[in-house]
Amino acid sequence: MTRARNAFKDDRKLTHLNSDGADKPLISPVSQTTLDKARAYRLTRLREQMAEHDVAGLLLYDPINIRYAFDSSNMQVWTSHNPVRYAMILAGGPAILWEFKGCEHLNEGLPGIDEIRTAVSWMFMTKGDKASAGVETWADEIADVLGQHGGGNKRFAADKLDGPGLHALQERGLTYVEGAELTERARSIKSPEEIELMRWTIRVCEAGMARIYDHSVPGVTERELWGHLHFENARSGGDWLETKLLTCGPNTNPWYKECSDRVCQPGEMISFDTDMVGPYGYCADLSRSWTCGYTPMTDTQRRIYATALEQINHNLDVLKPGVSYAEFNEKSWRIPDRHVDYRYSLAVHGVGMADEWPVIPLHIDFDETAMSGFIEPGMVVCVESLVGENGSESVKLETQVLVTETGIERLDSFPWESV
Incomplete structure (x- = not known):
């Protein structure tokens, strides 16, 4: 057993160790230039899909898509099931991140974000019986941003959006386009x-x-x-x-x-x-x-x-x-x-x-x-x-x-x- 085990370990080159043979965290060799080029490319890919689908804005709630767009990461697993931070990319306009209150500083130095605002939460956990009022406030702001930068285009795409939010935006005259195809094709x-x-x-x-x-x-x-x-x-x-x-x-x-x-x-x-x-x-x-x-x-x-x-x-x-x-x-x-x-x-x-x-x-x-x-x-x-x-x-x-x-x-x- 010992000979077989050692042979396998030689074959695997002890890949959990650093180059100096020490068992410690691996240090990334990726340069800041590489990271910034990847960031710019990904945001461009999303904008290309927006143009192809003729949408004025792309609303993102999926934390993986927010990470893809801006390299912005915050409580990724928790925010995957609690819609408390979101972003919107405007066609020909700015890219805005609505961040969880108190976390705005986490996005310092990220070049793809043009503006950071404090997120409006309207889920039941945080608003309870006031959730319906929260969604109205949220929808007013989203509709206002699209009105400012949409050039009259009322079509918007969203990757994931709960029913109350979708209905509120439609009541404000906006047309919903399924955003999963846009984000998946961009990322592919x-x-x-x-x-x-x-x-x-x-x-x-x-x-x-x-x-x-x-x-x-x-x-x-x-x-x-x-x-x-x-x-x-x-x-x-x-x-x-x-x-x-x-x-x-x-x-x-x-x-x-x-x-x-x-x-x-x-x-x-x-x-x-x-x-x-x-x-x-x-x-x-x-x-x-x-x-x-x-x-x-x-x-x-x-x-x-x-x-x-x-x-x-x-x-x-x-x-x-x-x-x-x-x-x-x-x-x-x-x-x-x-x-x-x-x-x-x-x-x-x-x-x-x-x-x-x-x-x-x-x-x-x-x-x-x-x-x-x-x-x-x-x-x-x-x-x-x-x-x-x-x-x-x-x-x-x-x-x-x-x-x-x-x-x-x-x-x-x-x-x-x-x-």
């Missing part, structure tokens, strides 16, 4: 500077994966292992984990059980999906599987792992710029019958600051409801596999890929297991 094509930021997030994620690997010994709990990824992400400037998908042994099948206090046993498969929102707000969405205690795989584990890796490699070969989603589906790897009932529902999905558009279902689930489109240069996508069968464990594998003008480039380098 990455600049070289964005890719540099994403590479660093993946570096931090792989350091966390190495830490998980280093502690994958008998007697550890699933939650303990998952905590190592949180630790590495937090201490190196990351944000949060979108899920808690790390399980071992029988908990891996069926998939989607979240980590528990189950103790991992020698030789059991440990499978996980990082879903990590890391430094600079970018997502590293990687999956790996290996055995507890670094033991050789059983024949069944080896066969299932090899099947999952076959799916990844086959679909990477199919993935090319200009390929339609339908063509990808036609040429994609076909899952054997014995694994169908334990399958993952998708083959490819976009990724940026979170999981993003597009999503290409697994061939079995690809039907008339599947979206249309093409793989485009500048997209970053995740190629996924989940393989299990009746009575077995599940193997989860996933890699993150940049689509270039001529092909693809894998952004992650954490090795697969030898089978």
Whole structure:
């Protein structure tokens, strides 16, 4: 066991350590110039989509979209379910951030924000029986801003907006345009500077994966292992984990059980999906599987792992710029019958600051409801596999890929297991 463990650790190059061999937070090499270019590019992408959809303003409540537009970050998880900060980009006009009261100073030095105002909250938690009055005050201000800068255009887009707010704006003569398409399409094509930021997030994620690997010994709990990824992400400037998908042994099948206090046993498969929102707000969405205690795989584990890796490699070969989603589906790897009932529902999905558009279902689930489109240069996508069968464990594998003008480039380098 010791020889196998050391071989694996050599292969992984102790990626949770710094270049000097010290176990301490990773220090980003990203320059301020790179960061500022990424910020400018992202705001331009949103303005381009606004022009294409002929909207006078784009109202943002999703904290990920606010981060994308301005690199403004404040209580990201809490504000994802409490609508207490928002922003609006005006076509040909200013970009305004309404910040949570007392937090205005958090946005100092962000070049994309032209004006900061104090947010008006109208959710029941903060206003109770006065919520209806709050929404009227809020809507008056939004309508006034659009009137000042809209040039007579009363069309506005919003990424997420609760019913009372939408109705109040419509009562003021404004026309709502669904904003999810605008933000998703804008975010789908990455600049070289964005890719540099994403590479660093993946570096931090792989350091966390190495830490998980280093502690994958008998007697550890699933939650303990998952905590190592949180630790590495937090201490190196990351944000949060979108899920808690790390399980071992029988908990891996069926998939989607979240980590528990189950103790991992020698030789059991440990499978996980990082879903990590890391430094600079970018997502590293990687999956790996290996055995507890670094033991050789059983024949069944080896066969299932090899099947999952076959799916990844086959679909990477199919993935090319200009390929339609339908063509990808036609040429994609076909899952054997014995694994169908334990399958993952998708083959490819976009990724940026979170999981993003597009999503290409697994061939079995690809039907008339599947979206249309093409793989485009500048997209970053995740190629996924989940393989299990009746009575077995599940193997989860996933890699993150940049689509270039001529092909693809894998952004992650954490090795697969030898089978």
